[in-house]
Amino acid sequence: MTMLFGIPLPALLGQLLIGFINGSFYALLSLGLAVIFGLLRVINFAHGAQYMLGAFTAYLLLFYTGIGFWPALIVAPLIVAAISALIERTMLSRLYDLDHLYGLLFTFGLALIIEGTFRWYYGAAGQPYAGPALLSGGTNLGFMFLPNYRGFVVVASIVICLAVWLLIEKTRLGAYLRAATENPQLVQAFGVNVPLLLTLTYALGAGLAGLAGVLAAPIYQVSPLMGSNLIIIVFAVVVIGGMGSIGGAIVTGYVLGILEGLTKVFYPEASNIVVFVIMAIVLMLRPAGLFGKEI
Amino acid sequence: MSSLTQSGTAAPQGESIEAGHARQKNLSRIGLAVAIVAVAGLIAAPFFVYPVFLMTVLCFALFATAFNLLLGYVGLLSFGHAAFFGGAAYFAAHAAKVWGFEPLSAILVGAVGAGLMGLAVGALAIRRQGIYFAMVTLALSQMIFFIFLQAPFTHGEDGIQGVPRGDLLGLVDLNRPLNIYYFVLLVFLFGFFAVWRIVHSPFGHVLQAIRENENRAISLGYRVERYKLAAFVMSATIAGLAGAMKAIVLQIATLTDVAWQMSGEVVLMTLLGGMGTIFGPSLGAAVVVTMQNYFATSDVPVTVIIGVVFVLCVLLFRRGIVGEAIRLMKR
Numbered sequence: 001m002t003m004l005f006g007i008p009l010p011a012l013l014g015q016l017l018i019g020f021i022n023g024s025f026y027a028l029l030s031l032g033l034a035v036i037f038g039l040l041r042v043i044n045f046a047h048g049a050q051y052m053l054g055a056f057t058a059y060l061l062l063f064y065t066g067i068g069f070w071p072a073l074i075v076a077p078l079i080v081a082a083i084s085a086l087i088e089r090t091m092l093s094r095l096y097d098l099d100h101l102y103g104l105l106f107t108f109g110l111a112l113i114i115e116g117t118f119r120w121y122y123g124a125a126g127q128p129y130a131g132p133a134l135l136s137g138g139t140n141l142g143f144m145f146l147p148n149y150r151g152f153v154v155v156a157s158i159v160i161c162l163a164v165w166l167l168i169e170k171t172r173l174g175a176y177l178r179a180a181t182e183n184p185q186l187v188q189a190f191g192v193n194v195p196l197l198l199t200l201t202y203a204l205g206a207g208l209a210g211l212a213g214v215l216a217a218p219i220y221q222v223s224p225l226m227g228s229n230l231i232i233i234v235f236a237v238v239v240i241g242g243m244g245s246i247g248g249a250i251v252t253g254y255v256l257g258i259l260e261g262l263t264k265v266f267y268p269e270a271s272n273i274v275v276f277v278i279m280a281i282v283l284m285l286r287p288a289g290l291f292g293k294e295i
Numbered sequence: 296m297s298s299l300t301q302s303g304t305a306a307p308q309g310e311s312i313e314a315g316h317a318r319q320k321n322l323s324r325i326g327l328a329v330a331i332v333a334v335a336g337l338i339a340a341p342f343f344v345y346p347v348f349l350m351t352v353l354c355f356a357l358f359a360t361a362f363n364l365l366l367g368y369v370g371l372l373s374f375g376h377a378a379f380f381g382g383a384a385y386f387a388a389h390a391a392k393v394w395g396f397e398p399l400s401a402i403l404v405g406a407v408g409a410g411l412m413g414l415a416v417g418a419l420a421i422r423r424q425g426i427y428f429a430m431v432t433l434a435l436s437q438m439i440f441f442i443f444l445q446a447p448f449t450h451g452e453d454g455i456q457g458v459p460r461g462d463l464l465g466l467v468d469l470n471r472p473l474n475i476y477y478f479v480l481l482v483f484l485f486g487f488f489a490v491w492r493i494v495h496s497p498f499g500h501v502l503q504a505i506r507e508n509e510n511r512a513i514s515l516g517y518r519v520e521r522y523k524l525a526a527f528v529m530s531a532t533i534a535g536l537a538g539a540m541k542a543i544v545l546q547i548a549t550l551t552d553v554a555w556q557m558s559g560e561v562v563l564m565t566l567l568g569g570m571g572t573i574f575g576p577s578l579g580a581a582v583v584v585t586m587q588n589y590f591a592t593s594d595v596p597v598t599v600i601i602g603v604v605f606v607l608c609v610l611l612f613r614r615g616i617v618g619e620a621i622r623l624m625k626r
Contacts, residue, residue: 109603
């Protein structure tokens with residue numbers, strides 16, 4: 001068997017792939033957090049709950065209406081985005097003038113309500129969710145076996161991340177958004193409806209979390225607490241990358257997922273904490289984060 | 296940071312300085328009266344209320360008071376204080392059960408351990424401001440959670456059970472309910488007084504200056520990061536005192552106390568009672584613990600209730616109970 005650094009090559013590549021898949025979710029979630037933070041200056045603690053909500057919406061759509069994976073991939077994120085937009089309009093928007101910490105505390109309470117309610121109805125156990133039939137089975141790459149669906153997740157997340165990056169960096173809407181980040185009053189004076197922009201941004205970020213949730217449903221089980229532990233890792237990812245740049249959030253997400261996968265091969269005991277350790281090191285060497293600028 | 300807490304000391308506009316001072320004196324007189332009544336009530340309480348419940352409230356009240364030292368008086372939102380509370384519980388439980396320490400030394404082991412953890416976490420966290428500070432403390436406390444989950448001495452999911460209460464200094468048998476209650480009350484009053492003393496010292500005034508305007512404090516020549524770190528370590532130590540005491544009282548140390556949900560609960564207690572007030576966090580802790588006890592036996596999930604109270608507090612009731620009371624009295 002081929003060996004690399006004293007580790008069988010298939011094991012190494014297998015963990016690398018798992019790391020890449022986890023990294024895809026880190027990237028999608030930290031991207032959503034960065035989009036929301038960029039304009040609203042709110043750390044969206046409910047991001048994990050919105051991710052869970054996406055997965056559960058897909059599960060419930062299948063359970064009650066028989067709507068399968070492909071339609072759910074579009075519908076579920078839209079539902080999550082709509083609910084989030086309503087919450088932003090009625091409640092979160094009242095907190096923008098206050099210290100940013102109140103936004104964090106509000107979304108924390110929101111996450112408790114959403115996760116607590118689902119846990120009450122469905123218990124803490126996970127519900128299985130079948131992936132699309134089209135992507136069942138796997139492909140033998142010669143050096144390792146790749147389940148088709150996981151390959152799809154990796155490709156899909158890269159496409160989504162690129163699309164959002166293009167939307168923000170290259171389109172007119174993105175230009176408004178970036179301008180409003182710099183100076184909301186001035187942009188408002190130019191006739192752009194800034195409050196609407198804020199609502200759309202929050203919906204976009206939450207919708208991304210919902211989309212990540214649907215993608216995650218066939219891989220991890222659908223459970224009420226699937227987002228709450230993930231979101232803390234994503235926070236660390238965001239601290240490492242710095243919130244300043246959308247691209248930085250994406251790249252950091254993938255890199256940390258892969259590093260975490262590698263840790264599982266070389267020193268499994270530390271795989272739970274490696275992201276936090278890296279965060280501590282980055283804080284010591286470059287407090288603003290790898291891509292960040294101090295705000 | 297100035298909008299975070301409406302300072303309790305700011306005089307209404309157009310008021311003379313003398314009137315302001317008189318008002319201030321009036322308020323601190325009311326504070327003293329409240330303190331005397333509260334202590335008298337706490338001394339009499341175990342004859343009317345189940346002591347274990349009271350002791351749980353006192354532990355959380357001290358925890359929230361320690362947390363408020365940071366949030367209310369320095370304006371730093373730590374989202375990882377459970378690490379110090381729960382960590383100290385583990386240290387104290389281990390010292391009492393495995394090393395056979397008597398309860399007071401075991402509690403001191405817990406508090407010192409929490410203080411050292413606070414030094415490490417604080418040194419990293421104060422490198423970032425505002426919202427990042429909250430995220431860094433949360434992430435570091437989650438790392439500590441995983442370390443406790445895997446460390447052999449914590450016994451993973453089982454926790455350290457059957458922690459002996461022992462004899463205080465080898466003299467007083469803490470297995471008697473009244474003995475341990477008055478011991479807990481004394482430790483609580485000691486911790487509470489320590490926080491009060493810190494807040495009202497020159498050091499505490501510098502902390503509040505940092506809360507109001509950090510840049511100005513820097514330009515006045517204060518080494519702001521040292522003050523923040525010192526406050527962080529003090530807060531962690533006193534939070535540890537509370538956690539260690541809880542391990543001795545309830546005779547168990549578990550993962551629940553180090554989990555991030557606990558960090559959220561202490562934020563809620565402080566917010567609900569009134570951040571930046573001396574009595575607020577204790578009152579908030581009493582309300583939250585009572586609420587948890589009440590809803591634990593009902594159908595309604597506690598997490599949802601806590602979430603709802605959180606949202607309502609943030610949207611409508613940012614001064615908290617004591618904060619609102621002070622505002623009404625100032626009218």
